[in-house]
Amino acid sequence: MTTAAAPATGRRPHHRDRFDAVIAGGGPAGAAAAITLARAGRSVLLADAHTGPPKTSESLVPAARMLLHDLGIDPRELDRGHRPCHGVLSAWGSPHPQQVHFINDPHGHGWHLDRPAFDHLLRSHALARGALVAERTTVGRPARLPDGDWQVTLTATGARRTVRCRWLIDATGRRARIAVHCGAVRHRYDRLVAVHLRLAPDPRDGENRSLVESAPDGWWYTAPCHPTGRLVAYFTDSDLTPPALTTPEVFLDRLATAPHLAARAKGRPPHPGDVPRRCAAHTARLEPAAGEGWIAVGDAATAYDPVSSQGVLSALYTGKCAAEAVDAHLNGEHDATGRYTAQLHTTFDSYLAGHRAVHSWEERWSTHPFWQRRQHPRAPAAG
Structure with missing residues (x-):
């Protein structure tokens, strides 16, 4: 367990067994929530279980600079340890790639994130703001107490402890593990x-753009790490x-x-010790996304198709707003x-309309199941 530094003047000191909020999940959404609450003078415990699939390289769009500033993070910190992203190539709806270059973006360039390093940076800021950060710690099933507080068990390697909190924040990803225990339902x-x-690695690979390439039964993505x-x-x-x-x-x-991805992968074997790994990437929404004493953020609240490039941005935004x-x-x-x-619903409905439009642009394989399903979507399924 990592303890917070001495709180700044005017902040209430932590009571190690009772908090204003316990946050389950130490990714961007959970860390943004911890930073925001700690800056408001609230006592916060951020528990990061370090479980789930390995984090992959992801892109952070230039507009995220405003959110980082709002969280008290200098975006220049990302220039150390993360590669700049200067645009996107897209072979979607055509065999010929089209380019969106960030030189025209008023916020400047984005980044190809080293996700473990980015997540660690955010948790370090939460710690510096006065949050208690519990690494490799799992939040157990919550129990509501008669006075309205929550009681949860924190499990770390070889140790367990029980704490109380007034609010639970679910940042556990698409599983929404805490919210589901509280009665919420996931709709896929x-x-x-x-x-x-x-x-x-290949030191000759100096490309600073990501690439999306559609295919008969899906689509491909590549980006530098x-x-x-x-x-x-x-x-x-x-x-x-x-x-x-x-x-x-x-x-x-x-x-x-x-062909476009193959050209960038030509002659490059897998990273030593790495094998292809599968993980969930479906669109989902939680109903409801908040209740008495709990609230969901990031993928736990609304999970977007990665083609939207909204994953990390949405995580930071919903963590802060929640x-x-x-x-x-x-x-x-x-x-x-x-x-x-209400804002979550508005944003998600706009995303669904845009998602359908984007997939309608690809007409070469319109009779294939993958593309038909997105051009004529069915009602979501619970689970």
Whole structure:
């Protein structure tokens, strides 16, 4: 367990067994919530279990600079240890790649994130602001006490302790583990999965753009990894995933059918010790996203298709906004969480409309199941 530094003047000191909020999940959403609440003078415990699939390289769009500033983080900190992202190439709807260059973006360039390093940076800021950060610690199933507090068990390697809190913040990703225990239901809109593989470093790889390339049964993505590696990922529906795609040979054979990605992967074996890994990438929404004494953030609240490039940005934004709602609620504004969930609904509905439009641009394989499902979506399924 890592303890916080002495709180700044004017802050209430932590009581080690009772907090204003316990946050389950130490990714960008949970860390943004911890930073926001700690800056407001609230006592916060951020528990990061370090479980789940390995973090992959992801891109952070230039507009995230404003959110980082709002969180008290100088965006220049990302220039150390993360590669700049100067644009996106997209072979989508056409065999010829089109480019979106960030030189025209008023916020400047984005970044190809080293996710473990980025997550650690955010948790370090939460710690510096006065939050208690518990590494490799899992938040157990919550129990509501008669006085309205929550009681949760924190489990770390070889140790368990029980704490109380006024609010629980679920930042556990698509599983929404805490919110589901509180009665919320996850609604899945598709069966999208990702199979990803890191390629061996190549010092000649100086490209600073990501690339998206559509395919008959899904789409491909590649981006540089820090310092000279490269991530490649294939996105398709779970029932359309080719057999044995998680073996390097089958994965690289399928990659060879995507000409623009294949050109960037040519002659590069997998990163030593790495194999293709599969993880969930489906669109989902939690109903409700907040309740009495709990609130969900990031993928736990709304999970977006990675083609939208909204994942990390949404995590930071919802973490910040949910924490502001919790702080306002603790100050007596009991409609604050309702405003948060209403904004989630508005944003998600706009995303769904845009998601359908983007997939309608690809007409070459409009009769294939993957593309038909997105051009004529069905009602979401619970679970």
